[in-house]
Amino acid sequence: MEKEIHILKEKLARACRMLEMMGLIDHSGHISGRIPESRTFFIHPQQLSRTEVTPDAMAEVTLKGEWVGGKMSPPSESPIHAAVYQARPDVNCVVHIHPHYAILPSIAGIDLVPVCQHGAIFGRVVPVHADSEKITDFEQAHRLARALGTSRAVIMKGHGAVIAESTVEAGFVASFHLEENARLFVQASILGKPMALSEEERERASANTYRPSSIQKAWSYFTEKGRKASIFWD
Amino acid sequence: MEKEIHILKEKLARACRMLEMMGLIDHSGHISGRIPESRTFFIHPQQLSRTEVTPDAMAEVTLKGEWVGGKMSPPSESPIHAAVYQARPDVNCVVHIHPHYAILPSIAGIDLVPVCQHGAIFGRVVPVHADSEKITDFEQAHRLARALGTSRAVIMKGHGAVIAESTVEAGFVASFHLEENARLFVQASILGKPMALSEEERERASANTYRPSSIQKAWSYFTEKGRKASIFWD
Amino acid sequence: MEKEIHILKEKLARACRMLEMMGLIDHSGHISGRIPESRTFFIHPQQLSRTEVTPDAMAEVTLKGEWVGGKMSPPSESPIHAAVYQARPDVNCVVHIHPHYAILPSIAGIDLVPVCQHGAIFGRVVPVHADSEKITDFEQAHRLARALGTSRAVIMKGHGAVIAESTVEAGFVASFHLEENARLFVQASILGKPMALSEEERERASANTYRPSSIQKAWSYFTEKGRKASIFWD
Amino acid sequence: MEKEIHILKEKLARACRMLEMMGLIDHSGHISGRIPESRTFFIHPQQLSRTEVTPDAMAEVTLKGEWVGGKMSPPSESPIHAAVYQARPDVNCVVHIHPHYAILPSIAGIDLVPVCQHGAIFGRVVPVHADSEKITDFEQAHRLARALGTSRAVIMKGHGAVIAESTVEAGFVASFHLEENARLFVQASILGKPMALSEEERERASANTYRPSSIQKAWSYFTEKGRKASIFWD
Numbered sequence: 001m002e003k004e005i006h007i008l009k010e011k012l013a014r015a016c017r018m019l020e021m022m023g024l025i026d027h028s029g030h031i032s033g034r035i036p037e038s039r040t041f042f043i044h045p046q047q048l049s050r051t052e053v054t055p056d057a058m059a060e061v062t063l064k065g066e067w068v069g070g071k072m073s074p075p076s077e078s079p080i081h082a083a084v085y086q087a088r089p090d091v092n093c094v095v096h097i098h099p100h101y102a103i104l105p106s107i108a109g110i111d112l113v114p115v116c117q118h119g120a121i122f123g124r125v126v127p128v129h130a131d132s133e134k135i136t137d138f139e140q141a142h143r144l145a146r147a148l149g150t151s152r153a154v155i156m157k158g159h160g161a162v163i164a165e166s167t168v169e170a171g172f173v174a175s176f177h178l179e180e181n182a183r184l185f186v187q188a189s190i191l192g193k194p195m196a197l198s199e200e201e202r203e204r205a206s207a208n209t210y211r212p213s214s215i216q217k218a219w220s221y222f223t224e225k226g227r228k229a230s231i232f233w234d
Numbered sequence: 235m236e237k238e239i240h241i242l243k244e245k246l247a248r249a250c251r252m253l254e255m256m257g258l259i260d261h262s263g264h265i266s267g268r269i270p271e272s273r274t275f276f277i278h279p280q281q282l283s284r285t286e287v288t289p290d291a292m293a294e295v296t297l298k299g300e301w302v303g304g305k306m307s308p309p310s311e312s313p314i315h316a317a318v319y320q321a322r323p324d325v326n327c328v329v330h331i332h333p334h335y336a337i338l339p340s341i342a343g344i345d346l347v348p349v350c351q352h353g354a355i356f357g358r359v360v361p362v363h364a365d366s367e368k369i370t371d372f373e374q375a376h377r378l379a380r381a382l383g384t385s386r387a388v389i390m391k392g393h394g395a396v397i398a399e400s401t402v403e404a405g406f407v408a409s410f411h412l413e414e415n416a417r418l419f420v421q422a423s424i425l426g427k428p429m430a431l432s433e434e435e436r437e438r439a440s441a442n443t444y445r446p447s448s449i450q451k452a453w454s455y456f457t458e459k460g461r462k463a464s465i466f467w468d
Numbered sequence: 469m470e471k472e473i474h475i476l477k478e479k480l481a482r483a484c485r486m487l488e489m490m491g492l493i494d495h496s497g498h499i500s501g502r503i504p505e506s507r508t509f510f511i512h513p514q515q516l517s518r519t520e521v522t523p524d525a526m527a528e529v530t531l532k533g534e535w536v537g538g539k540m541s542p543p544s545e546s547p548i549h550a551a552v553y554q555a556r557p558d559v560n561c562v563v564h565i566h567p568h569y570a571i572l573p574s575i576a577g578i579d580l581v582p583v584c585q586h587g588a589i590f591g592r593v594v595p596v597h598a599d600s601e602k603i604t605d606f607e608q609a610h611r612l613a614r615a616l617g618t619s620r621a622v623i624m625k626g627h628g629a630v631i632a633e634s635t636v637e638a639g640f641v642a643s644f645h646l647e648e649n650a651r652l653f654v655q656a657s658i659l660g661k662p663m664a665l666s667e668e669e670r671e672r673a674s675a676n677t678y679r680p681s682s683i684q685k686a687w688s689y690f691t692e693k694g695r696k697a698s699i700f701w702d
Numbered sequence: 703m704e705k706e707i708h709i710l711k712e713k714l715a716r717a718c719r720m721l722e723m724m725g726l727i728d729h730s731g732h733i734s735g736r737i738p739e740s741r742t743f744f745i746h747p748q749q750l751s752r753t754e755v756t757p758d759a760m761a762e763v764t765l766k767g768e769w770v771g772g773k774m775s776p777p778s779e780s781p782i783h784a785a786v787y788q789a790r791p792d793v794n795c796v797v798h799i800h801p802h803y804a805i806l807p808s809i810a811g812i813d814l815v816p817v818c819q820h821g822a823i824f825g826r827v828v829p830v831h832a833d834s835e836k837i838t839d840f841e842q843a844h845r846l847a848r849a850l851g852t853s854r855a856v857i858m859k860g861h862g863a864v865i866a867e868s869t870v871e872a873g874f875v876a877s878f879h880l881e882e883n884a885r886l887f888v889q890a891s892i893l894g895k896p897m898a899l900s901e902e903e904r905e906r907a908s909a910n911t912y913r914p915s916s917i918q919k920a921w922s923y924f925t926e927k928g929r930k931a932s933i934f935w936d
Contacts, residue, residue, distance in 0.1 A: 188572045224520060334886070367906050584834070658891050
């Protein structure tokens with residue numbers, strides 16, 4: 001169990017720095033992971049630069065939002081993570097980012113739909129939480145979790161996105177798939193109305209391109225890339 | 235006081251190099267800081283490459299635009315800075331940059347409005363100085379300061395922007411918030427008319443996302459990033 | 469012959485890493501080369517990060533899709549490569565990538581046409597395979613090969629592209645020419661309807677800008693660039 | 703005189719590598735400089751990677767296009783340079799590049815006009831050479847020179863641009879000013895019709911922002927940047 005805990009913290013720290021390398025996290029944004037057989041999760045500290053996050057730096061927070069472990073305090077937006085873990089027993093990783101392309105449709109008041117294989121995993125339309133406010137209390141966080149529902153991601157209007165997944169690796173991969181699909185959606189709109197994938201296309205694409213082996217392949221690629229760019233601590 | 239002066243010069247030099255790293259300053263553009271209890275400000279020299287600015291290189295200039303300290307002469311656009319310090323006792327840092335996205339609406343003749351949390355701090359509409367000319371005398375500079383009014387930023391049509399803040403850190407952060415909001419505004423326009431934040435949304439966002447601790451967090455993040463990229467002198 | 473085989477594997481490994489450096493390959497995408505006087509081709513392994521591909525790592529696959537050489541298994545999309553080699557005796561290099569701009573017209577349901585010299589080599593219109601699904605069996609792969617026909621490239625709707633060429637160097641160069649033309653096509657559409665090159669313009673441009681010496685010049689340039697960025701193994 | 707010749711070759715080699723660093727030159731594109739008191743000019747060799755150009759590598763070519771000095775042959779497009787030097791005694795530096803944004807208006811069939819200070823130096827409208835063909839003979843090159851006329855730059859439809867200036871430094875600076883203005887022009891078009899600078903604005907901007915000291919400042923900045931990125935030979 002101790003080893004499992006350590007692996008979780010290490011994956012979170014790697015994912016955080018990789019998301020930063022990819023421009024999906026900057027001075028803000030965070031990724032958390034549910035601690036197995038526990039009512040708590042790990043998240044990196046509020047004030048620590050996302051390029052400096054290490055496994056040992058993780059804060060431990062309960063699903064009620066109480067800070068119970070680690071030397072540095074968790075982000076004020078921790079209720080987002082806690083509320084999603086409360087609402088979704090299937091979720092073990094929550095990512096909150098401010099992805100440029102993914103929030104553009106919410107600014108223009110239109111639906112973001114899947115237009116490519118990697119977008120298929122987000123369903124017919126990516127749901128939107130209509131309030132652009134920074135979320136720091138549970139009342140707001142529960143509303144956000146309701147907007148997320150059973151989806152893999154929810155957009156916060158003109159603000160950001162929350163991604164909910166079963167593993168850290170999948171949370172990481174789904175995060176850039178969301179942005180990749182949005183970038184295609186927005187830029188195809190220069191040419192005309194983008195054609196959404198049909199239900200059948202979505203089902204086939206999800207089954208074929210989001211397997212554990214695909215997720216592992218993407219994780220390995222970015223880990224290797226990060227290593228070459230010396231973004232890690234080891 | 236001597237220590238305070240040194241810290242100011244150091245912050246300005248760091249901010250200058252960080253803005254360059256972020257693409258907001260290139261061969262031109264500058265950031266200045268008011269010297270406490272004085273009628274002068276520091277600004278980096280005209281001919282010194284923005285990647286080479288050090289604390290010791292700062293020129294000292296009076297609010298009347300006279301060069302009174304430092305070995306290298308100040309930029310010819312120094313009257314911009316002087317005029318803003320004259321008009322705005324609350325302002326201790328002035329940034330003049332040529333941000334790509336922020337000037338696009340002025341080229342198309344439309345208003346730049348806040349569409350995201352970070353844009354909320356610029357008010358209902360970012361004011362525009364309608365003259366695209368390079369500003370090197372006080373007559374022009376006073377007109378620009380009037381266009382700025384009590385705002386945090388003013389756009390110079392088809393040319394650039396001036397950001398006015400109470401500290402160097404806030405001037406730095408507001409600079410990239412201005413560009414971030416503009417990039418969202420322009421690219422959302424591919425999809426439809428961007429929805430401006432309401433007054434209530436602007437007030438809540440300003441209060442929640444532009445606190446001293448948020449500004450410090452962003453400053454630390456980019457300082458750390460700059461250190462890793464070896465952009466500083468130390 | 470042994471030397472020829474080694475050179476082929478080395479070129480494929482270099483091309484793979486260069487396409488990754490240019491953003492045309494990431495965690496997925498592949499380039500393969502037909503083995504002379506044989507019914508097999510080389511392709512880099514499925515699970516190996518594209519930044520780690522070496523000449524020795526190549527898998528050998530028959531035109532029927534059987535894995536017959538190398539320690540690591542080939543990509544599940546290998547039938548794409550096999551089917552194109554079957555259908556096109558003139559083709560000795562197949563590239564499958566997910567180029568951002570090149571797939572945008574297929575998402576908007578419009579034709580991608582040549583608008584610049586480098587786009588001229590793709591004919592009047594780049595053909596489209598209307599199925600966005602990931603291709604892992606021969607039935608799909610043969611349909612894709614039919615959509616390709618005698619062209620140099622085919623777009624897979626909302627998914628990717630396949631480029632077919634006579635040499636590894638030409639396959640590499642045609643890949644970024646396809647994306648370069650598409651980026652011009654999409655962004656010119658901001659201004660108005662892009663004017664396609666006429667048949668005469670296409671013929672002159674193909675003859676003048678896609679000679680063996682031009683291809684070699686581009687290959688040398690990117691090889692040198694890769695060397696400076698330390699992307700290779702040697 | 704020997705020293706002057708050496709300085710010219712050194713500036714050309716630096717400018718070539720800096721244009722490559724800025725994405726304005728890649729596997730093709732070139733910059734040349736007229737040799738004072740001579741009917742010849744220097745240009746870097748056709749097959750040498752633009753990241754490898756050194757002062758010693760320069761080819762010497764007559765205004766009639768004859769290769770008379772240097773070990774490696776000049777580009778096949780050298781007639782472009784020769785024809786401009788013939789037609790324009792005021793020109794001592796010619797740049798031929800393929801700038802992405804600057805050619806977009808010619809693909810959409812609309813005029814590229816100055817919308818910012820740095821664009822003002824190109825006059826009311828940037829002239830267009832309507833033939834997209836690669837230019838390798840004098841008949842074509844003379845037509846291009848006529849399209850250039852007395853301007854600082856001419857666009858080659860769907861292909862590239864030629865910039866003509868009095869010094870290497872100015873040729874370098876005008877090259878990225880052309881692209882900078884075009885990028886603003888194209889992206890402002892997302893929002894509405896870009897407003898061209900008036901004649902008066904153009905005159906004031908040219909006089910104020912394109913002085914020898916401004917050109918030198920930009921040259922120094924990019925030289926310093928190139929040095930930090932280790933792009934030079936020394």
